Amino acid sequence: MKTKDFSVLIVVIMIVAMMIIPMPTLLLDFLLIFNICLSLLILLVAMNSKEPLDFSIFPTALLITTLFRLALNVSTTRSILSKADGGKVIETFGSFVIGGNPVVGFVVFLILVVIQFIVITKGSERVAEVAARFTLDAMPGKQMSIDADMNAGLISEQDARARRRKIEQEADFYGAMDGASKFVKGDAIAGIVILLINVIGGFIIGMVIHGMGFAESASTFMLLSVGDGLVSQVPALLISTATGITVTRAASDGNLGSDIMQQVFSYPKLLYVVAGTILILGIFTPIGIFLTLPVAGVLSIGAYTMQKAAKKEELINEQMEMEEVEKDHGSPEKVVNLLPLDPLELEIGYGLIPLADQKQGGDILDRIVMIRRQFAIELGLIIPTIRIRDNLQLPPNQYVLKFRGNRIADGEVYLDHFLAMTQGDEDSGIVGIPVVEPAFGLPATWVNMEEKQKVELMGYMIVDPPSVIATHLTEVLKRFAYQLLRREETKELVDNLKQTHPNLVEELVPNLLSVGEIQKVLQNLLREQISIRDLAAIFETLADYAIYTKESKVLTEYVRQSLTRQITEQYAENGVIHVLTAGATLEKGISDYIQQTEAGIHYLSMDPQMSRKISAELQDQIERVVKAGSQPIFLTSPNIRMYLKQFVDKIMPNVPVLSYTELEPDIEIQSIGVVNI
Secondary structure, three states, rough: OOOOHHHHHHHHHHHHOOOOOOOHHHHHHHHHHHHHHHHHHHHHHHHHHHHHHHHHHHHHHHHHHHHHHHHHHHHHHHHHHHHOOOOOHHHHHHHHOOOOHHHHHHHHHHHHHHHHHHHHHHHHHHEEEEEEOOOOHHHHHHHHHHHHHHHOOOOHHHHHHHHHHHHHHHHHHHHHHHHHHEEEEEEHHOOOOHHHHHHHHHHHHHHOOOOOOOHHHHHHHHHHHHHHHHHHHHHHHHHHHHHHHHHHHOOOOOOOOHHHHHHOOOOOHHHHHHHHHHHHHHHHHOOOOHHHHHHHHHHHHHHHHHHHHHHHHHHHHHHHHHHHHHHHHOOOOHHHHOOOOOOEEEEEOOOHHHHHHHHHHOOOHHHHHHHHHHHHHOOOOOOOOEEEEEEEOOOOOOOEEEEEOOEEEEEEEEOOOOOEEEEOOOOOOOOOOEEOOOOOOOOOEEEEHHHHHHHHOOEEEEHHHHHHHHHHHHHHHHHHHHHHHHHHHHHHHHHHHHHHHHHHHHHHHHOOOOOOOOHHHHHHHHHHOOOOOOOHHHHHHHHHHOOOOOOOOHHHHHHHHHHHHOOOOOHHHHOEEEEEEHHHHHHHHHHHHHHOOOOOOOOEEOOOHOOOOOOOOHHHHHHHHHHOOOOOEEEEEEEOHHHHHHHHHHHHOOOOEEHHOOEEEEEOOEEEEEEOO
């Protein structure tokens, strides 16, 4: 534990000890002066804080100072009642400050308590309560605003995390202030009770124990009690004022002094009006001009000085703006700022702007957030922030998805329509705009609200425009997921895994494989929609086989074989998987053409006639299964799996090709066809 931690613990223990152990009057004098200094310091810090979170420890400090002040009250009460002596500080407040008149001192004490308890503390308590309630109610909206700014590319993920953390701290702070203001309220009540105890108890003890007369006992203990009360209430008043200042600082650009000078005295002409009013008050009332003229003169001089300063500042700002304009026009444009490309951009026509405007009910930003979360869960890939921009050059209802400045997908949606799709035959009687559904290429029709009710009864599936865009984006990003994983993103995944599996990462990187070689393996997995979320299992397999080969395709096959449970669960339904099995002639036809270079890299070298023959047979089988309404999945031996996948990708890229070693032994395999040549 650090020295600072020990110091705070020792201070708290000493405060508690003060309530039990008698203190000498000299030490009490020192602690009373220290209490006033500490309260004044807290008040000054509260005044100079730009925002409440700059003094986030204030609720705890309020508790500690209140406890310290009450401990001092206990110690001074013990000293007053037992010795009839409270020390120099209390004696000074009782004699010099209130002129030795206990009645006047008692009235002053009551006024301070009323100011603190009814005015400052009551108001601070209400402000803190309302601020805490409003802050909690506004948290969901603020969180959505942060997500929207991050999806629009206005802030980074680090900025978003910092802003979310600040929102949480604000809620915690105002909630703590709501409770901490009760300390000040209780302290004021305790001050009144302690004063009465000191006066009544001291009067009795003075006559019974110290042998004083009635008048002497009343004068002595009344003076000491009131002095003790004033010594306690002055720091308490400073602390309660600091509480009020802290909870009422809603928004500021500087400390309290600069804000007051900038905002209250930013209208010099109004000071002339005030000066004239004060001068007229002195002329036409018995107050007299001798009192009001100096005040009016000071206000007028201040207004004149502020006007000159404002004009000077305005001239300086205009000169700086002119210099900036001249600098911009005189210097060549920094073309280098135009070079960076956004990883992903979604451009929309002006007719689709309401989809991105939350004020108009648009939720496309929230849907993009869900897409990014879906990719993180399903594929283990962090999709870069998708920047949304309006493009007036596009048709009103068109949207375009760009990857590093290049168009990879586009489509059209109609805000006042719904997309109607069916798995059966299309009904020519439907009134609408016939289109091809962008995500899966199915025939569909955009229908209006009236036609929507009709097609729903006919069994059509109805999709709203935001869902059409979100589904299209999801399918396109799945197809290009492997391209989104670049060197920097791979390095982030490696660093993240290193926090939980440091020994595994140190064994593999960079001793066995570089970040670039790991990237190729992960890209190969993502290209076939295999999740890389279980990065630890992938790295363990790479560490086992990287000592034998560095070829990324071969390492990918080893990794796939280690993810049997994941792959089986991905493609099996109810413990059964329906596959197209590669026959013996097909496997032999491919394996005979596998060649190996001197560097140990395997590749397929096949004559065009055999290649066309295999492709034709595969296409026939795929079309047969698709027409039957099933998902074609090929199953083959591990030696030729990657080469068979090359043929299938040319026909239909999203068709999976699995090997026997990638499936769990307990899975039931049902063959729906054998592919031979």
